[in-house]
Amino acid sequence: MRMRHILAVIFAILVLAVPWLMYHPDQADLIFSKIQPIGDQLAAVILSHLPKSILDIRSHYNSKPGIFASAGSSQKVRILIVPGHEPDYGGAEYGSLKERNMTVELANDLKNFISQNDRYEVFVTRDDSSWKPIFADYFKNNWSDIAAWVKLHKDEIVNLTRLGEYRQVAPPVIHNNASNDVALRLFGIDKWANENNVDIVLHIHFNDYAGHGNGPGEYSGFAIYVPQREYFNSTTTKALADTVFKRLKKYNAVSDLPGESSGIVEDQDLIAIGAFNSVDAASMLVEYGYIYEPQFTNAELRSAALNDLAFQTYLGLQDFFDDHSALSANGSFDTLVMPHSWSDPLSEKSSNNADVYALQTALLLDGDYPPTGSSLNDCPRTGKLGNCTKAALETFQKKRGISGEKGIVGTKTLQELNKKYSVRAI
Ligand SMILES: [Zn+2]
Known part of the structure; x- marks a missing residue:
């Protein structure tokens, strides 16, 4: 019973499909042109693709x-x-x-x-x-x-x-x-x-x-x-x-x-x-x-x-x-610029680039740098105390009630910076 069905299907394919393809050579072409590239593609896939998930x-x-x-x-x-x-x-x-x-x-x-x-x-x-x-x-x-x-x-x-x-x-x-x-x-x-x-x-x-x-x-x-x-x-x-x-x-x-x-x-x-x-x-x-x-x-x-x-x-x-x-390994700091200890006051004339770079980083961590309205493209950390840093310093000082040190790091600002950023918190 089952064998007869299978034979019937094969017979139907031979009788119906082969003549159909013979009389429709364009269709046969289409089928083979599809199959050929798929074959090539599979070969390449098997040879070389093992992407890491x-x-x-x-x-x-x-x-x-x-x-x-x-x-x-x-x-x-x-x-x-x-x-x-x-x-x-x-x-x-x-x-x-x-x-x-x-x-x-x-x-x-x-x-x-x-x-x-x-x-x-x-x-x-x-x-x-x-x-x-x-x-x-x-x-x-x-x-x-x-x-x-x-x-x-x-x-x-x-x-x-x-x-x-x-x-x-x-x-x-x-x-x-x-x-x-x-x-x-x-x-x-x-x-x-x-x-x-x-x-x-x-x-x-x-x-x-x-x-x-x-x-x-x-x-x-x-x-x-x-x-x-x-x-x-x-x-x-x-x-x-x-x-x-x-x-x-x-x-x-x-x-x-x-x-x-x-x-x-x-x-x-x-x-x-x-x-x-x-x-x-x-x-x-x-x-x-x-x-x-x-x-x-x-x-x-x-x-x-x-x-x-x-x-x-x-x-x-x-x-x-x-x-x-x-x-x-670095306490609570996710940057190696911190912790940093500052020992000297800083101003526009300061030549200690590492101190200013650390200052800019501390201000960034404090949420004051870059100053409001600017991006890090406008205000990259440069190691130089310019207008970006002065504006950020002003915010930092205002938050802490520091006065009389506008645009510079004087003794009061220095103390605040060291209190928060010179020690590796564990
Ligand atoms: Zn390159």
Whole structure:
């Protein structure tokens, strides 16, 4: 009975469908042209896409190494830090400042924080002078494989576009095109990250804006680039970028460049974060500010500023894992600028940049900085006591009933600052 039914169905297909396709060659074409790209697409998907979910990364963080994992099969969160640009060329330059060196300094600061936490395994791609051997070797031994791998992902995008599963969008901000070998090294880093089961990739950059000559440019602030929403690593990256963004935003201006002003910017074309849907890890690129901003050009502040940006980034990662133990190391302060002890009065003429920088930070924590009506783009923390700081000081002093010290830090203001901000609360 059942067999007869099956045979009847097969017979019906043979008798009805085959002649129909034969007499409708255009329809048959349509069917096969649909099937063919789907076949290609499936092959690529099976070969190369294992995007990290939020749950994957969190479970790595929360797994206790050593119980189920045998030696070598670590379940730690693998994080790859990529200081932007090549060891010896590329990136923004301003006076004697070089972005490619600043990115290394921040990367090493961040590595220091992350290394103190045994739930992470951290890699950095290069130092000031060269690629780390593991990456130099990888580029050398896999150069043609990397190119083939890029081609595979490009083809997949072509197929997906043909199927209407993918659409090209104009980038919100135009970036400089990387030269071929630079691009291939960036793709190589993406490929290495996939093969080495990396959970998080973090690219570090500083921005620049063309045409400002010798003086500072018109825009300021930080922005985080994340993969465009159609890419498989977009959701996880966005969740991570949100927590990092929140930390950075407390102390730093968000970019006021049109196209970056949302702070978190989706991008389809940046190789670093997985152009052509090529990266499995959560992968973001942080532009930590514009190279000509005062906290970077001021040599007395630069290292402290970079270290604090690294600390904010680390706190952002910890927020993603809901682990706030890093904070207890610094008392109640979520910035390394605090605690700070002031010993000398401060005025417009003060040359102690670190004291003024800490003053600006204390005023920010007190809710007085930037002064009402201004943003951190108008009033960055500069280490110089100018109009922004004077206005904020006035509010601080008014709240505490301090008089006779308008626009300066006299003995009474000094005492109030030290009372609240010189001691690490436990
Ligand atoms: Zn850069």
